[in-house]
Amino acid sequence: MSTKRPKPRKAAARKAKTPGEMPSREDILAFVAENPGKAGKREVARHFGIVGAARIQLKRMLRDLADEGVVETRQKRLIRPGDLPPVLVVHLNARDADGELLGEPVNWDEEAGAPPKLLVLTGRTTAKTSQPGLGDRALVRLTEADPGAESTHAARVIKVLEKQQGAILGILRRRPGRHPPYLEPIDRKQRELDIDPSDLKDAEEGDLVSVQVTRTGRYGAPRAKIVRRFGAMHSEMAVSEIALHSHGIPHVFPAAVELEAERAEPIGLGQREDWRKLPLITIDPPDAKDHDDAVFAEPDQDPANQGGHVVYVAIADVAHYVRPGSALDREAHLRGNSVYFPDRVIPMLPERISNELCSLKEAVDRPALAVRMVFDRAGQKRAHSFHRILMRSAAKLSYQQAQKAIDGVCDDKTGTLLDGILKPLWVAYACLTIGRDAREPLDLDLPERKIRLKPDGTVDHVYIPERLDAHRLIEEFMIQANVAAAETLEKKNTPLLYRIHDASSPEKLESLKEFLSTLGLKLPSSGGLRPAVFNAILARVKDTPQAQLVNEVVLRSQAQAEYNPHNIGHFGLNLRRYAHFTSPIRRYADLIVHRGLIRALGLGDDGLPEGIEAKLEAIGAEVSAAERRAMLAERDTIDRLIALWMTDRIGARFSGRISGVVKSGLFIRLDDSGADGFVPASTIGLDYYRYDEASHALVGDRSGETYQLGDRVEVELVEAAPFAGALRFALVSEGRKDRKAGRRAGAAARGARQASSGRRTGAASPGRNRKKQG
Template sequence: MARKTRPADDTPAFPTREAILRFIAENPAKGTKRDIARAFDVTGEGRVVLKRLLKELEGDGLLDRRFKRFSEPGALPSVLACDIVARDKDGDIYAEPCEWEADRGPRPRFVVVAVRRRRGEHVPTAGLGDRVLARIVDLPDGYDRLAKAGIRIIKLLEAKPAGILGILKRNEYGARVLPISKKQQDEMIVELDDLNGAEDGDLVSVDVIRSSRMGLSRARVRETVGNLRSEKAVSMIAIHANDIPYIFPDNVIAEAEKAKAATLEGREDWRALPLVTIDPPDAKDHDDAVRAEPDASADNPDGFIVTVAIADVAAYVRPGTPLDQEALKRGNSVYFPDRVIPMLPEKISNDLCSLKELQDRPALAVRMIFDAEGRKRSHSFHRIMMRSAAKLSYQEAQAAIDGHPNDKTAPIVVSILKPLWNAYDVLARARDERGPLDLDIPERKVLLKPDGTVDRIVTPERLTAHRLIEEFMIQANVAAAETLEKRKTPLVYRVHDQPSLTKLESLREFLASLDMKLAKQGNLQPDIFNRILERVADTPQAHLVNEVVLRSQSQAEYSPSNIGHFGLNLRKYAHFTSPIRRYADLIVHRALVTALGLGGDGLPDGIEDKLEQIATDISAAERRAMAAERETIDRLIAQWLSDRVGATFKGRIGGVTKAGLFIRLNETGADGFVPISTLGADYFAYDETRHSLIGSRTGETFQLGDAVEVRLVEAAPFAGALRFEILSEGGKGKPLGKGAMMRAAKARKDRERKDHMNKVRRGR
């Protein structure tokens, strides 16, 4: 047992700082306060001392805390599941963690370390596509130093769980497979006997049956997934690559088709209240409706009553049914430019639960009363029957308020729309006082032609109508969390942790390079970042600082334990407003039904023991959906730009790594890569603090956020990959020292040699 100290008074004994740090480093799976107390036999009042000591270690940046578990800053577990993703020219194979949070930066890559086999001993071997359980070890001499660390395989978890996905291109001798992953860009040969019925243009899953250090690997078709000649083929690639369920089982469809429209029994009749839906013009389901009116109460002058009604999905999707199990499996709807993969069948999502204009629909509504400063005075939940008075798009509603109503909006401008905008003006005062994180990161939207190809890419205008609905939904979500917490009812929170101390220190060092300071203070608030963003607004550094601040933030997720929502600066927050497309919201609806006695279709018994796993699953499903949506857009744009190889474009540096620069084009938002070996005659080294590549002799600097001009050199539509050549000169900087110059030169030569060998293997 590690050494303990005893304070001078009678306070119970507790471990030293060094002992705690050593224990957590050696036992990464046992990092909770309870684990530490048990390991050092800390009981009674000693737990108070231990809690204070852990808080000090966290404040000093020596420990990270995520929910209730402490760990070394940026530490990886000693044992983890990995996927074998690549093989180099020397035959070494590389692996990456199966699970990795995007906010932790690039996914680390490990090299598999060879183990000497003793007589009679079984040592697991793995190949491309295998999933393994592995132990992290130090990287021995002679291995690629670009790897994060070495791993030793403990056992195979799944042998080639899904094969390698690629596009089959037939020829007279057999075929070649063009992988769809940016990580696996080498083509593979498939002989005639190994085609398994696949045709030209098919999306196939293949197994590598023979790898080669020189030349292309040989593969066998495991199954045909789809054909790219069909419409919506690009999104189908992402669906299969990310294992997104997209076909409803027969029993789920049957259950949905049998569902009957809800009746007025057990509900308040709100059909006369003129609630309206405001959605994108192409929305097929409408799960929220809003209403605002001045509060007539004498004790609330200039206050407002805001009502938000949400589709009552819990009335149709009962716990434990096939419909419910499939919804949990999907976790959320997935939105592609050419299709939607819904969480619920169309009969439920687009019909019975959709708040259609002038049709009776069941809903769960919250009635909120705000004072003249936008502070919520009270709220109440109601299970109702409603009838939407109008279906509006954001653009229609905004145009009407701006003095350009159409035939639908003209009759309701005064009675419905103006009270909504007046209420929003009041709520916006409280929002500005609260100071949520205000990043300026424009979104791109890909518009398609009827044949599924790209028509154009736009950045939609951000209207007041968007902000209005967003703020009303936030307030409804807060009300749901407050009610359930007050009633001590289990729920899934939407949580967003504050940035880790490690990321804050990196941001602090970066800002110092721009002569800006990030104060060290205990009570971190989003407004600290907002003041930084305001300072650089309308300056050449604005885009750069917005990007770096965004990367310093944690990723929001779901959890049954509440740590608040840092980005929104809210202590209690739960998703309530989109149960048609998010399973988390359905859980909150059921919890409200149970807590408020609104019916018999609330939470099932024993749900408390399952919420942590459910939260983990739906958080993973959300990340899966985001990845699939992003990959599809990348492939569509790469396909669109494939006939413009050689053209020049304006863009910005959107990412800097040891291997090169990621470029984001201004016109389309497309992302591509510039290998470091193509930057020029100088040797470039990576400066992590400044997010830069710096020339070792000249000091020429390429930094995150820099405006650049590039030439498109190569487009790989199926992988969604673009390769650029940079035409702009870098900024002026200070040359590196002799040691950094030598390291940069060696790294460049290693990459050039690797690039040459890859070209030889591909037959180019």
């Protein structure tokens, strides 16, 4: 039986000529067809003017139609088998050839045949809800499907009801005896599910698995079947899968996207400028799989710019392969950016694009969008120009490899590059550093912890990679290229997404001021704060025990950078205009900027489409949210891996610093691994510890024993919770003794209590029994 919804037919269901005249069977069926899900017995009677005793005959006719299977009653409404109600719940379980979501009705009678496919349109109707994705359940409203579409129906999302119901993640557990195995869900809000034992996909006790619910529990215990086994919970693959699932990060490319990527072909010179003889090189991490930027520098030969330099930055031409409105474009927009885990990358674009056609491989012709920048001897940019080119990377180097060559330790490759390529790069960088120092961006020193894994995906050790001049060189060249992109687009009145960073809020500045005062440091009370003010404070604590702490607190006081078409400048970099241009392989915002340059400079027909202006604010919000989502997933994965790594070290003692103070306890960061854990206030000594917000400390009422942000402590590991990525410590060392501080904290707390009680009752409250914080 066809499930295609018929279009309304004019005068298909005639009204009765006189009240009480019975309609024919065909008239009733036509009316039901025209009003699927809306026509009940009352509506049929009203439409045909059936009143009084004639309603009994109508009721009998409708019963006969139902007995014959021609119509059925659903929620007191008549519907033809195979028709859909105007509003229904669907399970989003596939994508069409264009990458659009497809869904099937959740409540479907299998006797009516295969469930119909609905093209699910998201539009802007889900702005106040989470965006739907594969595995979700959503409430939708039917709309007209385009002729020739793969689906027979189209629907718009009203509301996402449940996320990822088709893929529940959890740990396979076994009960003693002959009971079926069950799933212990990662999401504690979900209940346990019995697992179908007929196909366990070789999963064993303790393995992370993904399951599909096969029985909801209305007529029996909830049941599910294993869809995929990820392996033991201690592996990076399993841990990062939890992060992808919990944060709703898309990580499987639709078939249409993969097909579009596979069909892409390398391009030749065409109308591009030929830069293949310019010795551009890539400098990346040693394990990098894609190379999206290449650099070269040389002294400026212009007599009017003595001591100046010309810097070239070439960026992979992703815009050529990812056209606006294509399946690749829609998926890149959805993902927003690539996500980086310790042992794998969830890319924004398929590997065919990111690791092959757009990767600036050594000695291989590759298309690029390049900028040529001229700097004077003081590191100030005098001019720049953008070019669409064909290039050929002269060499692929790692940061360490390039740095060693500059430091005098060359290998076979760098030995031939040292004088003609590497040294000119470092001389130009030294020149740009002069300009950078004059600009005075915020100069935070916060080493990033990295995890090295064993072959089985478990943690080998945690380390902090060395920060090299090679890293700083590439970073500064990329910043200058980003500035040039923003300046060009602004000058050409072309829409763009700026990378903006607001100044700190007054509340955060006040909190920072109070903290710094406890260390004898002063932050100006008013006036226009610039990064130089923070840098002066950071310089004062450099090479002191408080250095890392102050850097972290200053970072917390800063606003979060984001993408926005409305420019307010970049506070941290101390730049008036700034955009991201240098990583279109892994950031959708950069691809938008590339398209803007192509359109503004007439470099091709694949630039920014007309009418994009109205969408840029929403795109900026979406990619900013995707960036934050990725950061959370990356951090959660590291925390969970470290918690797993520490599970066999319960009872061990560690040295660390207090990295955070809240009313309920202390956050501790360990020295050797950078692992973070928590000490509940209720476990600290026998005193009552109060939170002193101004000094970021917990202070004992009677003893004055003080634990302050930044203090060194010794702790014992009490518990490791891998699912939560949490560690719990117990303090071994004692705090600093300051009885006056204890009396001040107690008096302040009592005063605040009395004032609060007085406001409530009109009189001071009597003393109360103290309770330890928990």
